[in-house]
Amino acid sequence: MSINSKVVLIVGASSGFGKATAERLLELDCIVYATSRSVEKMQELLIKGAHLLGMDVTDDASIIAGVEQILAEQERIDVVFVNAGYGAYGTIESIATEEIQKQYDVNVFGVARVLKAVLPTLRQQKSGRIIFTASLASHLSIACTGWYASTKHALVGIAKALRQEVRDMGIEVIIIEPGVVKTEFAGVAFGLLDRVDHPADYLPLVDGFRRSMARSYDQAPGVDSTVKAMVAAAMVKCPKTVYCTTVDAKILKFLQRLLSDLIVDWLVLSWFKQSSRKR
Numbered sequence: 096m097s098i099n100s101k102v103v104l105i106v107g108a109s110s111g112f113g114k115a116t117a118e119r120l121l122e123l124d125c126i127v128y129a130t131s132r133s134v135e136k137m138q139e140l141l142i143k144g145a146h147l148l149g150m151d152v153t154d155d156a157s158i159i160a161g162v163e164q165i166l167a168e169q170e171r172i173d174v175v176f177v178n179a180g181y182g183a184y185g186t187i188e189s190i191a192t193e194e195i196q197k198q199y200d201v202n203v204f205g206v207a208r209v210l211k212a213v214l215p216t217l218r219q220q221k222s223g224r225i226i227f228t229a230s231l232a233s234h235l236s237i238a239c240t241g242w243y244a245s246t247k248h249a250l251v252g253i254a255k256a257l258r259q260e261v262r263d264m265g266i267e268v269i270i271i272e273p274g275v276v277k278t279e280f281a282g283v284a285f286g287l288l289d290r291v292d293h294p295a296d297y298l299p300l301v302d303g304f305r306r307s308m309a310r311s312y313d314q315a316p317g318v319d320s321t322v323k324a325m326v327a328a329a330m331v332k333c334p335k336t337v338y339c340t341t342v343d344a345k346i347l348k349f350l351q352r353l354l355s356d357l358i359v360d361w362l363v364l365s366w367f368k369q370s371s372r373k374r
């Protein structure tokens with residue numbers, strides 16, 4: 096490892112985008128600190144040369160201890176991926192308030208905690224990159240994804256303001272926007288959907304959503320194009336401000352800007368109805 100190797104903190108590295116990005120950055124000679132709630136789940140990364148930290152983004156102490164350990168060992172942090180997140184699927188009315196609070200605690204307040212822990216160091220260094228894993232859902236909110244999508248809308252709002260606030264301090268802020276991609280995400284989101292007690296009025300809609308999204312995840316690409324963008328965001332000299340990483344995300348982000356809200360609603364609900372008919 097050269098002394099010029101980048102020191103990278105990946106929050107949410109036990110699976111999916113975070114894990115694959117860690118693997119790729121290790122191959123590029125980066126010093127990677129992989130974090131998640133469970134160090135046991137990251138043993139493969141340890142073998143590949145990553146440093147492992149147990150970090151729960153809902154727990155300030157674990158984040159602060161992790162950042163302190165990196166600074167004690169490396170004296171700097173060059174790149175931070177705020178990537179941890181999950182989807183609480185279900186209708187707006189039906190998801191329990193405690194579940195909505197958990198969703199925000201991880202996807203939004205978790206990001207706030209990490210930012211507050213790393214920004215003083217990046218400001219002092221006058222350098223660093225913060226890379227947010229946002230989503231197509233940062234722009235397009237569809238039925239049964241509303242609370243999740245609202246957290247991803249919030250993330251883009253936070254990232255855009257931060258980009259302006261720290262630009263003159265040498266810190267860069269980059270947003271990654273994947274569409275539907277095969278990771279552990281769908282298993283967690285559908286698992287939560289199954290536990291939501293929906294009133295009967297919503298059941299046809301929820302059934303259409305479940306079938307439509309299940310089909311989308313079946314046909315979804317793997318992590319490659321998103322990981323390529325995450326690695327570019329960390330490594331290239333002049334990164335883009337936003338990487339929209341999958342074909343569905345590119346097309347749907349464009350269409351939802353172009354079309355009126357009522358046409359988007361009609362298209363989404365027609366898609367659900369059609370999926371319900373295809374049994």
Ligand SMILES: NC(=O)c1ccc[n+]([C@@H]2O[C@H](COP(=O)([O-])OP(=O)(O)OC[C@H]3O[C@@H](n4cnc5c(N)ncnc54)[C@H](OP(=O)(O)O)[C@@H]3O)[C@@H](O)[C@H]2O)c1
Pocket residue numbers: 106107108109110111112113130131132133136150151152153178179180181182201228229230231272273274275276277278279280281283
């Ligand atoms: N896959 C998609 O279709 C898709 C599309 C757009 C955006 N995204 C976003 O991409 C990001 C990564 O998700 P993924 O698709 O790679 O799913 P994933 O395979 O489920 O990975 C999620 C990661 O977040 C970590 N995490 C969850 N809760 C955490 C907590 N409280 N504290 C610390 N870490 C936590 C998980 O670690 P542990 O559970 O081991 O702690 C895991 O490492 C998420 O922000 C997600 O919203 C995913």
